[in-house]
Amino acid sequence: MTPTARPARQRLAPEVRRRQVLDAAVAVFSEQGFHGASMDDVAARAGLSKPMVYAHGGSKDELFAACLHREAERLLRSVEAAATEDTSNDPQTRLWLGLRAFFHALTTRRAGWTVLYRQASTGEFAGEIDALRGRIVAQAAALMAEGLGMPQEAVRPYAHTLVGAAEGLADWWLTGPAPVTGDDAADVLAGMLMSAAWPGLDALRSGRVWTPPQDQRGRTGPERGIGSSSPVSPED
Amino acid sequence: MTPTARPARQRLAPEVRRRQVLDAAVAVFSEQGFHGASMDDVAARAGLSKPMVYAHGGSKDELFAACLHREAERLLRSVEAAATEDTSNDPQTRLWLGLRAFFHALTTRRAGWTVLYRQASTGEFAGEIDALRGRIVAQAAALMAEGLGMPQEAVRPYAHTLVGAAEGLADWWLTGPAPVTGDDAADVLAGMLMSAAWPGLDALRSGRVWTPPQDQRGRTGPERGIGSSSPVSPED
């Protein structure tokens, strides 16, 4: 019936094969998500058979974890290198350089970014993903602490905020109707984020906080529409 | 062997049953994610048998979509109500009220927020989830456009940024080591975000943008560690 075992395509060094598998896995996982992607998909994308994927990439969990780690490591290295390579810059500029490296990684390695950021934080890899994102937040916190002259613990919530803002802006760039074009998109995006975020961070340093008008204080917000008011919600 | 069919628990109106099923589904999906949760889990959580879950909730896909829509509708309604209920407020205050309602929904209905925001944007529900998040961004854009006196299209990227920042801050609050305590957490979180974001947005209105130091312009950033991975992957 079927000829058994077609010619083996080529004999390649294990490192090359492993990188092929990892590249394919990143691409497939970024497009379909962890659960949506099958190992057959990865094999097909890599141009290999499934046993080779298992030989070089391990189980599906191990393979996904390897994708996560490789891409996170790349992103962290590039941001760190950008922020620290020229210590003559002032901290604010270094923060901008770090952000630019972040967006540069996003725009040039979209699949890797997607694997890291658009995956579910619920489910089996929640801890893994949160830990990796935490390292990125920590790096942002270090830059901000230096730039603002504040202790890291004080800026930590704002580091989360800044990273979230970067992710949101990236979302706009990736899905927007008329994204910024050109090779210097990272420059533009980093500038936009600095423009939107820096004045607030700077105000934070001097202790100025936003306060609501007096007549709004103490009001507990709208109860209607949130807390189980209607006995039955007849939506649809 | 012994299909003894234990007592039917109770005869309830279809709407009540449907809400039970939806509540259970939101809880289970938020804890385990779409793929991690099984329909048996939903049935167990609802205290019902699996056929009843299918009778009232439809297929797993339909059930998840219904969860998404109900929670998104609630969130949108509460934010809109908060921002528009008192038109005597100035736009900036209305933005703060909207943010506070957002965080109020987060802190009081954590499961619903998780279903909406911590699910994968890759995979089969990507379009659905992105559309719902887009409506939230549109609402933020409307508030910001009014508050800043700018056209909606101009503030759209910053609306994405603000929503991402809110999500990042929420992440910190949910997973942080020492989250803000008390019932007025939403007040505190909204205040933190306004403090961090408003000065930048205000600067935006007056056209002031952040610019890098002159000697950094035009540098293309670190190529090392980011660029082109491999010449291989000869797919398609």
Added chain:
DNA sequence: AATCCAATCTACCGATGCGTAAAGTAGGGC
């Protein structure tokens, strides 16, 4: 050129989980 090893393929197994069918039971309106 003959040989051997490892790389590769095809084909398969078993588990998981969605969705449904069959059969029995009880609440509640008449």
Added chain:
DNA sequence: GCCCTACTTTACGCATCGGTAGATTGGATT
């Protein structure tokens, strides 16, 4: 009290998919 129907339990069909076994072949070495 009777019947209808909502509800329960149990079991199963079927598809998908992770993971593996055995057959097969390329290519470096001698």
